[in-house]
Amino acid sequence: xxxxxxxxxxxxxxxxxxxxxxxxxxxxxxxxxxxxxxxxxxxxxxxxxxxxxxxxxxxxxxxxxxxxxxxxxxxxxxxxxxxxxxxxxxxxxxxxxxxxxxxxxxxxxxxxxxxxxxxxxxxxxxxxxxxxxxxxxxxxxxxxxxxxxxxxxxxxxxxxxxxxxxxxxxxxxxxxxxxxxxxxxxxxxxxxxxxxxxxxxxxxxxxx
Numbered sequence: 001x002x003x004x005x006x007x008x009x010x011x012x013x014x015x016x017x018x019x020x021x022x023x024x025x026x027x028x029x030x031x032x033x034x035x036x037x038x039x040x041x042x043x044x045x046x047x048x049x050x051x052x053x054x055x056x057x058x059x060x061x062x063x064x065x066x067x068x069x070x071x072x073x074x075x076x077x078x079x080x081x082x083x084x085x086x087x088x089x090x091x092x093x094x095x096x097x098x099x100x101x102x103x104x105x106x107x108x109x110x111x112x113x114x115x116x117x118x119x120x121x122x123x124x125x126x127x128x129x130x131x132x133x134x135x136x137x138x139x140x141x142x143x144x145x146x147x148x149x150x151x152x153x154x155x156x157x158x159x160x161x162x163x164x165x166x167x168x169x170x171x172x173x174x175x176x177x178x179x180x181x182x183x184x185x186x187x188x189x190x191x192x193x194x195x196x197x198x199x200x201x202x203x204x205x206x207x208x
Contacts, residue, residue, distance in 0.1 A: 030056065055111060069185075073097065073171045074121055076152035079196065080161035088161070092169070095155055120147045121170060149197050154207045169193040 004012070029051040032041040041048060073096040079089050099114040127141040152166050170192045177183040 026051065053115075069175050071173045071175065072118070072121060073173075074117055074168060075171070076156060076166060076168045078152075078156055078163045078167075078199070079165040081164050082161045087164070090156075093156060095152070098155075117151060120144075120151055124148055145197065148194075149199075150203065150207060153199065153203060158204055158207075163199045165196040166199055167194060167196045 029048050032038075032044070032048045033052040035041060073094065075092040075094050075096075077090045077092045079087055081087050095117055096114075099117060103109040103111065103114065124144040124147070127144045148168055149166055152168055153163070156163075156166075171189045172192065173189045174185050174187050176187050177185055
């Protein structure tokens with residue numbers, strides 16, 4: 001029977017205590033994230049959110065009376081201007097499809113980009129509705145537009161000719177109900193194309 005040396009036992013005990021403390025701290029952060037608001041969760045909200053979001057976000061819509069019943073695919077493209085003054089419109093880039101491709105078949109996938117884009121589109125819809133793309137009154141609509149714009153610019157990158165405009169579109173497809181439900185749902189894809197947004201040099205600031 002192998003006997004561990006005293007230094008080895010000390011290392012194992014310290015590592016075990018450290019690991020246990022990390023697990024307890026993580027579980028505590030998850031508890032504070034989903035528990036009703038209290039003095040502790042309010043005081044340490046920034047630290048709790050840093051641990052929980054976006055990798056361990058809790059989305060209870062799966063069990064709610066009105067679960068998510070649609071798939072949203074977001075694409076983006078840019079217009080560029082060359083040194084000769086010629087303007088060119090790029091091809092659509094499937095941002096959502098890229099996120100899914102990065103996750104699929106990965107035993108330990110990161111949902112950071114997927115959640116970022118999904119939440120940005122949900123934020124845009126909440127401020128712009130289903131109409132002609134005009135934002136609701138207030139600064140939230142402009143913030144939602146800037147949020148989506150910067151995500152698209154970060155994904156596409158500044159390489160090549162100077163980008164002067166960016167455009168996004170979303171294809172929304174309802175999930176078909178089970179055959180036994182008898183519910184009739186339009187499962188045809190519906191495309192919502194947003195207007196072109198001008199891109200200024202400062203819009204690239206902070207993007208990597």
